[in-house]
Amino acid sequence: MKLVSDQSIITYLQKFNQYPFEVRLHGTSYLIGAGHPVFTVSMKEDINTRDLMTSTSLALGEAYIKGTLDIEGDLFQALDHFMGQMAVFTADQKKLKNLIFTSLSKKNQEKEVASHYDIGNDFYSLWLDDTMSYSCGYFKTDQDTLYDAQCNKVERILKKLYLKEGMTLLDIGCGWGYLLIRAAKEYGVKGVGITLSMEQKKEFEKRIEILGLSGRIKVELMDYRDLPQYGKAFDRVVSVGMVEHVGRENYDLFIKSAESVLVPGGLFLLHFISALKEYPGDPWMKKYIFPGGVVPSLREMINLLSDHQFYTLDVESLRRHYYKTLRHWDQNFNKNRNQIEKKMGTEFVRMWDLYLNACAATFHNGIIDLHQILLSKGIQNDLPLTRWY
Incomplete structure (x- = not known):
C-alpha cells in the first residue's frame, strides 16, 4: 500500500486525513491518514481535479451515483468521516452560479x-x-x-x-x-x-x-x-x-x-x-x-x-x-x-x-x-x- 502518490486525485484526497481510509485506483492501494483504514474508497477511473476544485461534493457524488466510485464498508461511516471535514471541501460559486442561485419565481x-x-x-x-x-x-x-x-x-x-x-x-x-x-x-x-x-x-x-x-x-x-x-x-x-x-x-x-x-x-x-x-x-x-x-x-x-x-x-x-x-x-x-x-x-x-x-x-x-x-x-x-x- 502506497503512502504518497503524485496522482492528482490521490493528492487531493490527502486533504481528508483526519481519519485513515484506503483508496484503490488502477490496482494500487493508497493510505490516506495514519492508522488502520476504517473504510475503502474504490475508484474505477480517475476524477478530474478541476471538477473536484469546482465542487468536491458534485465530483465525488456524481462518481458514486454512476458507480465509478464505490465504498467498501459502511457508507454512513465513510460519509460521517468526510462530512466532519467539510471545511476542506471546495465549491466555485462563480462557476456554479446557475446551479446554486436559482430563480425565486x-x-x-x-x-x-x-x-x-x-x-x-x-x-x-x-x-x-x-x-x-x-x-x-x-x-x-x-x-x-x-x-x-x-x-x-x-x-x-x-x-x-x-x-x-x-x-x-x-x-x-x-x-x-x-x-x-x-x-x-x-x-x-x-x-x-x-x-x-x-x-x-x-x-x-x-x-x-x-x-x-x-x-x-x-x-x-x-x-x-x-x-x-x-x-x-x-x-x-x-x-x-x-x-x-x-x-x-x-x-x-x-x-x-x-x-x-x-x-x-x-x-x-x-x-x-x-x-x-x-x-x-x-x-x-x-x-x-x-x-x-x-x-x-x-x-x-x-x-x-x-x-x-x-x-x-x-x-x-x-x-x-x-x-x-x-x-x-x-x-x-x-x-x-x-x-x-x-x-x-x-x-x-x-x-x-x-x-x-x-x-x-x-x-x-x-x-x-x-x-x-x-x-x-x-x-x-x-x-x-x-x-x-
Whole structure:
C-alpha cells in the first residue's frame, strides 16, 4: 500500500486525513491518514481535479451515483468521516452560479418542489412510516420506533401551540397532512393545509375523506405568497420543514405572509433545518435532491422574526433527533432497495441512499441543525409561565 502518490486525485484526497481510509485506483492501494483504514474508497477511473476544485461534493457524488466510485464498508461511516471535514471541501460559486442561485419565481419554485415531492406517494410510502411524515421525529426513548418518534413530534408541536377546541390552524407546507389530522381529531380544531405538491394534496384529500374530516380540515394547492390575499385569519400557524425551500431573499416575505394570516396574540411554530452561519447550499444537494433549497441560520431567522413583532417564546434544537430519523429512513429504504431499484433505476437508488446517509452525517457532525421556534404575534400573557408541553 502506497503512502504518497503524485496522482492528482490521490493528492487531493490527502486533504481528508483526519481519519485513515484506503483508496484503490488502477490496482494500487493508497493510505490516506495514519492508522488502520476504517473504510475503502474504490475508484474505477480517475476524477478530474478541476471538477473536484469546482465542487468536491458534485465530483465525488456524481462518481458514486454512476458507480465509478464505490465504498467498501459502511457508507454512513465513510460519509460521517468526510462530512466532519467539510471545511476542506471546495465549491466555485462563480462557476456554479446557475446551479446554486436559482430563480425565486413562483413558477420555478413550484417546479423545484414538484421535482422532489411529486416523485410518487408509493415511493415515499416504502420508507416513511405510516404517518407519512417527512421531517424530523422526536425520540423520547431509545426504544421508540420511527412511527413512535413521528407521533411524538406531532404531539409535541401541537402541545407547544397550546390548542383549544374551536381554534383554527394553518399548516404552511402541510405534506401528507398528519399534523392537521391529529389536531382536528384530538383538539377539535379546524384547519387548512397548503402545499405545492399535487401528490401530497391528492393523498391528504384521500385521508380526509376516509377519516370523515371533511368540513373540518382541507388542503389547498397554494404558494405561501398568496396567503395575504387568502382572506382568512388563524389562531395558530405552523410550518414544518418548508422555509428551507423559499430561498434566502424570500425569508422575510415568508414571515410576512405568515404574519398576515395570524390573529394578534396568536402562536406561530416554525420548524426548520438550520445552520450556524449563512451558506448558499451544497451543489450536489441542489442539483440532485433539493433544487433551490437553502438552509437558514438560526440567528438570521430570529432577527427577521423580530422585525415583524414576533416574540420568541422558546427555541429547541432537535439535531440529534434528525440524525436518528435519517438512520431509520435509510434502513427502511434499503429494506425495500430492490423494489425501489426496479421502479426507479440503479443510479436513482445510489443517489437517494447517498442523500439519506450524507444528511445523517451532516446532522451527526453538527454541520446543520434542526430548530423549533415558538413565537407569539405581539405580546401573549395568557400562556402558562412554565414550559407546559
